[in-house]
Amino acid sequence: MPPIGRTARLRVSKSLDFGVYLVDELLGEVLLPKSEVPRGCAVGDWLQVFLYKDSKDVAIATTRTPLATVGTCAYLEVVAVDSVGAFLNWGLPKDLFVPFAEQKRRMEVGRFYTVFVYLDNTGRIAATPRLQRHLSELSEVHRAGQPVELLICGRTDLGYRAAIDDTHLGLLFDGDVFEPIVQGQRYAGFIKELREDGKLTVCLRLDNEESRDALGEQLVAYMRERGGSMAFNDKSPPEQIYKAFGVSKKVFKRALGQLYREKRVLLEEQRVSLVKPTPER
Template sequence: MKLGEIQKLKIEKKVEFGVYLSDGQDRVLLPKKQVPEGAGIGDEISAFVYKDSKDRLIATTNMPKLTLGQYGVLSVSQVNKVGAFLDWGLEKDLFLPFKEMTRQPSEGDEILVRVYIDKSERLCASMKGIYELLSKKPPYQVGDEVEARIYEFGHDFGTFVALEDKYSSMIPRHEDVSKYRIGDVIMVRITGIKEDGKCDVTIRDKAYVQMEDDAEAILELIDSYAGVLPFSEKASPEVIKRETGLSKAAFKRAIGRLYKERKITLNDGKIRRAVD
C-alpha cells in the first residue's frame, strides 16, 4: 500500500461503513461516502492513501492538490503552537512542522511546499528543499518581466523565488526585500540566465526609471536628517545599504542625478539639501 500516492486498488470486501480496498497484499478502508455508486466486489478504483486523525491508513477518491514528492502552492488554513496546517483538498489538512519552515507563514498565506513522509510515517509538508525541485530550463529571455513567488529568505546569496511557481531564480542580496513576506508574488525582471539555467532577476526598474524613485527617497532621507546626510557617497556599501536600502552604485547614480538637478550640494564631503 503506497502512502501518499494515487493508486489502482480493488474492492475486496463490503462493510456497513464502506469498502475495503486491496493491492493484493494489504487492505485499506474507503469510507462509505467515498464509494462510487454501483461499485462492487472486484471493481478497480483510483484512490489516494493517507492517514486519518488517529494515524490510521485510509483511502479517498478525492484527489489532493499534491502527492508524495510533489511540490506546489498550498494555502495556510491555520497556524498554532505545533506548526501550520495547509489546505490540500482533503478533509484532513496537511501538517507543516515548525522545523520544516524557512519562515513562519500566517493564516491565508499561499506558500510553496513539498510533500514528504516524516519519521513517524506521516505525510507532512516542508518549505525546505524546493530549490532542487524547480526547473532549470526557463523559457525566458533577458529583459522579460515575470511573476515570481518568494519561497526562501536569508541566504548569503540573496532571496530565492520561483518564476511562475516553476523555475529557479534569485534576487541578489543587495536588493531590499524587507517589505515582502514569504509566499508573496511579485513582478521581477530577468537580468541574466546562467549556463545551468538558473535565472538572475531584479525587483528594481530599469536604471533610468528606478533612478527617479531612488532620488526622491534620498531627498526624503536627507530631510529626515535635518537637511544633511550623516554619510557621503564614499561610505562603505554596508552603511549605504543599511541607511538607504540601495546598492552603492544605485546610491551614487541617484546622488549624481540630484546634484545635476541642483537639488543637493556636495561640499566638505557632506550631502546637503540645496537651499532655494
C-alpha cells in the same frame, strides 16, 4: 515507492456497512469510507483513489483529488496554527501539517505559501516551505530549449523563483516576463540556459528560429484577416504588442524583421502591410 501520499488504482476486496476495503500490495486492505464509495460499486471493481493517513495514523483511501501529492509542490492556504506547527488546506478532510522546524518564519492563518509535500521519517505526509531541501538548484540533466512546467514560487530581486517540474529550482528573469505573473500559478515554459555554475534560468517563450517562424506566420494570418495590413510596427508600445500577440516587443521586431528580409511585408510609417503577389503574365 511508498504508496502513501500518491494515487493508485486498487481493487475492491470487501464491502461492509461502513465502506469498502481495497487491496494494496504494500499496505494490505485499506478502507474507503462509505461516504466516498461510488454508487453501484461492487467487489471486484477497480477504483482510482488517493492514499493517506487519518487522524489515528491509519492508512485510508479517498476518491477526492488533493491539491498536491507527495513529491510535488503547491501553493496552499494556512487554515490553522497550533503549538506544533501549521495546517494547510489541501482539499482533504485532514489538513496538511507543516512542522515549526520546517518554517522559515512562523506561518500565519489566511496566508498562502509555496510548499513541497514529502513523507517524514515516520511515514506521515507533511509539507515544507524550504523548497531547497528537496528541489535541486543545480542540474546536469536539463538542456536549453527543453519544455518544462513551472510553478511560480515568489519574487526575487532579479525576477521570479520557479519550481521546475517539481524537481529543480530556477530563475525567471524580469526581462523574460511579458505577461502578468501570479505566484502559485503553473505555466508552460522552457529551459533558457544552463549556466556555467550549474544553475538554471527559464523563460515562458523561446526566442529561436522556430518560434520566430511561428510568430511570423501568426502575423501574416493576422494581417490577412484585416485586409492585408495591421496598425502595428517596430515603434508600437510594448504593452500593445503583448496584448495583441502575447510576445515582447523584442521578439515581435525580430519576427517582423524576418518577414521583411523575406520580402513578405512592407514597413510603413504607421502600419505594416503584406506584399501583394506579382500577377502572372
